[in-house]
Structure formats: C-alpha cells, structure tokens
Amino acid sequence: MVNLIQHRRLSRHHSLFTTHLLIIHFSPLTTMRNLLVFITKYNAFFLFLIFEVFALIIYVKYNSFQNASFVNSSNEITGNLYARVNEFNEYLSLKEVNDSLARENTRLRNTLKSTFYIDSVSKHKSSDTIYKKQYVYIIAKVINNSVNRANNYITINRGLEQGVAKGMGVICNLGIVGKVVYVSDHFAVVQSLLHKDSQFSAMLANNKEIGTIQWNDDLDPHKGILKDVSNNALPKLGELVVTSGYSLFPEGIPIGRISNLHIKGGGYSLNMEVALSVDFSKLLFVNVVENKFATEQSGLEAQQKKNE
Amino acid sequence: MSKGFFVNLVRFVVLVFLQVFLLKNISVYNLSVPYPYILFIFLLPFETPNFLLFVLAFMMGITIDAFYDTPGLHTAACVLLAFVRILFISITVQKDGFDNEPEPTLTNMGFTWFFTYIVVLTLIHHFFLFSLEAFNFSEIQYTIGRVLMSSIFTVFLILISGLLFLRRKERK
Numbered sequence: 001m002v003n004l005i006q007h008r009r010l011s012r013h014h015s016l017f018t019t020h021l022l023i024i025h026f027s028p029l030t031t032m033r034n035l036l037v038f039i040t041k042y043n044a045f046f047l048f049l050i051f052e053v054f055a056l057i058i059y060v061k062y063n064s065f066q067n068a069s070f071v072n073s074s075n076e077i078t079g080n081l082y083a084r085v086n087e088f089n090e091y092l093s094l095k096e097v098n099d100s101l102a103r104e105n106t107r108l109r110n111t112l113k114s115t116f117y118i119d120s121v122s123k124h125k126s127s128d129t130i131y132k133k134q135y136v137y138i139i140a141k142v143i144n145n146s147v148n149r150a151n152n153y154i155t156i157n158r159g160l161e162q163g164v165a166k167g168m169g170v171i172c173n174l175g176i177v178g179k180v181v182y183v184s185d186h187f188a189v190v191q192s193l194l195h196k197d198s199q200f201s202a203m204l205a206n207n208k209e210i211g212t213i214q215w216n217d218d219l220d221p222h223k224g225i226l227k228d229v230s231n232n233a234l235p236k237l238g239e240l241v242v243t244s245g246y247s248l249f250p251e252g253i254p255i256g257r258i259s260n261l262h263i264k265g266g267g268y269s270l271n272m273e274v275a276l277s278v279d280f281s282k283l284l285f286v287n288v289v290e291n292k293f294a295t296e297q298s299g300l301e302a303q304q305k306k307n308e
Numbered sequence: 309m310s311k312g313f314f315v316n317l318v319r320f321v322v323l324v325f326l327q328v329f330l331l332k333n334i335s336v337y338n339l340s341v342p343y344p345y346i347l348f349i350f351l352l353p354f355e356t357p358n359f360l361l362f363v364l365a366f367m368m369g370i371t372i373d374a375f376y377d378t379p380g381l382h383t384a385a386c387v388l389l390a391f392v393r394i395l396f397i398s399i400t401v402q403k404d405g406f407d408n409e410p411e412p413t414l415t416n417m418g419f420t421w422f423f424t425y426i427v428v429l430t431l432i433h434h435f436f437l438f439s440l441e442a443f444n445f446s447e448i449q450y451t452i453g454r455v456l457m458s459s460i461f462t463v464f465l466i467l468i469s470g471l472l473f474l475r476r477k478e479r480k
Contacts, residue, residue: 044358048391051362055369055387059380059440078374085329146376148335150441153377189377217447219338 079143079187083157086143090284097284104173135250138163138288140170143187147221147280152194154178156286159186169248169289175255175277176200177286179248188288194221194280201247202226202255205240209233213241213255213274221280224256225263229270235261241274249289312353312410320368323348328375340457344465345372346433349389350426353410354401358394365390378441385437392432396425414470426466427459434459 039046140162144155158164160183170177170190178192191198194215202213211229226241239258245251260273291297327345335341349365356364369383376382397412400421414422434455442451 044391044394047358047362048387051366051387052384052391055366055380055384057380059378059384062379082375144375144377146332148338148341149376149378151378155377218450221338 076184076186079155079157079184082144082155086141086157093282093284096282100173100284134292136163136290136292138290140164140188140286140288142283142286145280145283147192147194150219151196152192152221152280153181154190154192154283154286156188156190156288157186158288159184159188161185163290164188164288165290167248167294168291170286171249171253171289172278172283172286174279176243176249176253177278177280177283180288190286192280193224193276193278194219200249200255201244202241203244204229204233204235204258205242205252206236207233209235210244210246211241211269216273222276223259224274224276226258226272226274227269229272231268231270233270235270235272237261248291248294316348316352319351320348324368324371324375327372332376336457336461339454340461341454342458342461342465343434343437344462344469346386346389346430346462347466347469349386349393350429350466351411351413354397354412355410361390361394362387381437381440384440385433388436389429389433392429396428400425413473414467415474422470423467426463430459430462430466431455434462 138158140156140158142154143157144153146152146154154170154177156164156170164180164183166180166183168180170179176193178190178195178198180188181191182189193200193213196215199212199214201210203210209229209232211226213224213226216223216225229235235258237258237260241255241258243249243251243253243255254277256274256276256278258272259275261270263271263273323345327343331342331344345368348368349361352361352364365386366383369386370379372382372386373379401412410416412422412425417425435452438451438455438458439448444451
C-alpha cells in the first residue's frame with residue numbers, strides 16, 4: 001500500500017512517466033517483492049509451518065508404512081550407546097537374573113526325560129523321524145525398554161548377523177514379549193505386547209478356546225485383554241492363558257492369568273482382563289523365536305488369498 | 309558468541325543424557341512422565357534467529373526421538389514449542405532489554421515471568437506430544453490427565469534446575 005502511494009506521488013511529479021510507473025506497479029516483480037516482505041514479516045510462522053510439516057511427515061510415514069528408518073534405537077550410534085549404559089545396569093540386577101535362571105533350570109529339569117519313571121522295558125533303539133525341529137531360539141539381551149508410553153518398544157542386542165529377522169516372535173522365561181519390527185546388523189527393535197497395534201492369538205489353557213490377546217486400553221503395563229472368546233467357553237478367575245500356536249509362538253507359552261471376567265464386551269464373544277505374567281519393566285534376557293516353517297506357511301496362505 | 313555456543317552445546321548433551329538414560333526409566337503410576345529436555349529450547353538466547361531456533365528445536369526433537377523410537381513425535385512437539393516461544397517472548401518482552409539480559413533464565417527474568425513462561429510452554433508442548441502419541445479422541449480425559457500430571461513433574465524439575473543455577477550465580 002505504501003509502495004502504491006509513493007509511486008503515485010512520484011508519478012505526479014514526473015507526469016511523463018505516469019503510464020510507465022503504473023505498468024511497473026502491476027508487474028510480477030513488485031508482487032514478488034510484496035510477497036517477500038510479507039514472508040519476512042511473519043517468518044516465524046512460515047518457518048514453523050515448514051518444520052512442522054516435515055516433522056509430521058516423518059511421524060506419519062514411520063507409523064503407517066513401518067519402513068526401516070535411520071532414526072530409531074537399532075542404528076549403530078544409539079544402539080551402541082544403549083549397550084554401553086546397559087553394561088553398567090547389568091550389575092545391579094545380577095541377583096534377579098540368577099534367581100530367574102535357577103527357576104527356569106528347575107522347570108526345564110522337571111521336563112527332562114530322565115525325571116520320569118519308565119515302566120516299560122525298552123527292547124530296541126529306533127531313530128525317531130516323526131519330530132522335526134520347528135522352532136529355534138536365539139538368546140538376546142534387552143538394552144532399551146519402556147513401559148510408560150502408549151506404544152512401547154524394546155531394543156535387543158541381536159540382529160541380522162545372529163539370524164534375527166523382521167516378524168519373528170520374542171518370548172522370555174515368563175511368557176510372550178512381542179514381535180521384531182526393525183532389524184539392523186547387530187540390533188533389533190521389538191514391538192512389545194504393550195503397544196496399541198500388538199495382537200496375538202491366545203487360548204484358555206484348560207478348554208482350548210481361542211481368543212486374541214492385546215494390551216488394555218488404560219495403559220497399565222500389568223494388564224492385557226483377551227478378546228473374541230466364544231460364548232461357549234466357561235472361563236474361571238485365575239485360569240491360565242497361553243499362546244495358541246496360530247501366531248509367531250509355539251503353542252502353550254504362558255501369557256497371564258484371568259483377573260476379571262466382567263468387563264464390557266461385544267455381544268457374540270466374551271472379553272476378559274488378563275494379569276500379564278511378564279513384568280515388562282524388569283525384562284533382562286529374551287528369546288527370539290525363529291519358526292523354521294514360517295515361510296512355507298505364509299507362502300501357502302498367500303497362495304490361498306490369491307485364489308480367492 | 310563462542311562461549312554461548314559452548315554452553316548451549318553442553319546443555320544439549322547433558323539434557324539428552326539425563327532424559328534418555330535416567331528420566332526415561334522414571335514415571336509415576338504411568339501417568340506422570342517428565343520431559344525436562346525442553347529446557348534446552350527454553351534457555352536459548354533471546355537473539356537467536358528464528359531459523360536457527362527452529363533448526364535447533366528440530367535437532368533436539370529428532371535426537372530424543374532416536375532414543376525413544378518415535379521418529380517425528382518429539383520433533384513435531386519441539387518445533388511447535390519453538391514457535392510458541394517466539395510468540396510468547398514477542399508479546400511479553402521488550403526488544404531493547406535484550407542487551408542486559410541475553411538468556412531467559414530464572415536469574416535474569418525473575419520468578420513470575422519465568423514461571424509463567426515455563427508453565428504455558430510446557431503445557432502446550434505436553435498437550436501436543438501426548439495427543440499426537442495417543443492419536444485418539446476417545447481417551448481424551450486420560451490424555452489430559454497425563455498432560456497435567458506430566459507438566460507438573462516437568463515444571464518441578466525445570467524449576468529445581470533453575471534454582472540450582474540461581475544460587476551458583478549469587479555466590480560469585
């Protein structure tokens with residue numbers, strides 16, 4: 001506006017140039033300059049828009065496509081820093097690690113063949129070809145963990161070089177933990193059960209009724225919800241909930257115990273609250289589960305989908 | 309200039325370490341989670357150019373995100389915080405006072421101004437952060453509860469750090 005008045009004044013003095021100046025006034029150059037003046041005057045807002053849009057693009061892209069990104073704790077810098085700090089923290093929890101290992105040893109010893117009394121006399125040896133190893137476990141140490149956010153992730157110190165791949169299940173000695181979502185050469189990021197998108201197939205241990213386990217809505221790290229259980233099931237308070245074998249985990253790995261039967265749910269299915277057996281805030285060592293038949297199974301299922 | 313640069317660099321590193329290795333493991337009933345790393349953006353000098361301010365806020369956010377595995381979340385909140393900081397300062401502080409008071413610290417600005425500054429900006433940052441994280445309006449009461457409790461925790465920690473450095477200056 002000021003420019004316009006100045007131009008008019010000028011044109012009064014030099015009436016010869018009147019038409020000429022008017023043309024300049026509406027030329028794109030002046031408009032451009034006005035725009036620049038406007039932008040520099042409110043530069044904070046425009047810079048804010050640019051940076052904010054950029055940040056939100058990163059946020060949305062990472063969340064929807066789940067593509068491996070350099071900004072996470074499986075990259076070399078953050079992964080190594082976490083590993084270094086974890087070395088110090090390890091000493092503080094040696095006693096608990098010992099206890100849990102001793103417990104696990106006892107449990108495993110109880111399942112040994114030699115602990116059972118054999119009442120039939122074996123007459124000949126036979127090589128057993130019925131069983132083929134389906135699951136392989138990879139031990140890993142937790143180097144970064146969280147339980148207090150809406151979406152929680154765990155970083156472990158095993159990666160591609162140790163055979164960890166995207167989509168593998170993760171368990172610990174007390175129960176299921178989550179599934180691998182990002183892998184680098186030496187580290188992997190696990191989407192924990194305490195994540196809004198985590199859902200695993202589960203069942204009641206006694207009557208084998210299938211359902212889906214997921215995290216509770218109120219973000220309590222000790223509670224999960226078992227959904228979509230058939231109305232025919234008669235669940236009891238304190239009943240064990242285990243994995244069903246339909247998802248990434250072997251059948252029968254504990255998840256938790258039913259702690260509340262009366263929560264609101266859908267009409268055709270039962271929902272119940274489950275007290276999780278794993279204390280996610282104290283995770284130290286986990287096992288990554290490699291399913292040897294996973295590719296075969298998913299390939300077959302993909303074929304079936306294609307035919308439909 | 310070089311001294312200011314050095315001080316801010318040290319502040320950046322110390323706050324990131326504190327946030328990532330100590331405060332990340334602390335939460336009160338899962339409701340109150342402190343994020344005092346935003347103190348870095350609070351304490352940048354008044355005369356920081358807007359562009360540099362946004363770049364630094366972006367860097368701070370993306371560093372925290374790298375450790376928290378949430379790319380973009382803290383970055384978006386920090387960039388918003390930088391913008392609100394520019395607005396707040398342009399409304400409340402006169403430009404000619406910048407020469408004697410280079411940084412918006414508790415010592416320079418007095419308790420009332422500093423407290424208002426911290427509370428308003430922390431509330432906005434936390435509200436944006438938690439609602440972006442939840443991405444869901446059905447749990448809005450729970451989210452607001454988390455925002456309020458976390459803001460109290462964060463403001464508390466920031467004030468403590470302010471008082472700590474206030475004392476040190478008086479002794480000199």
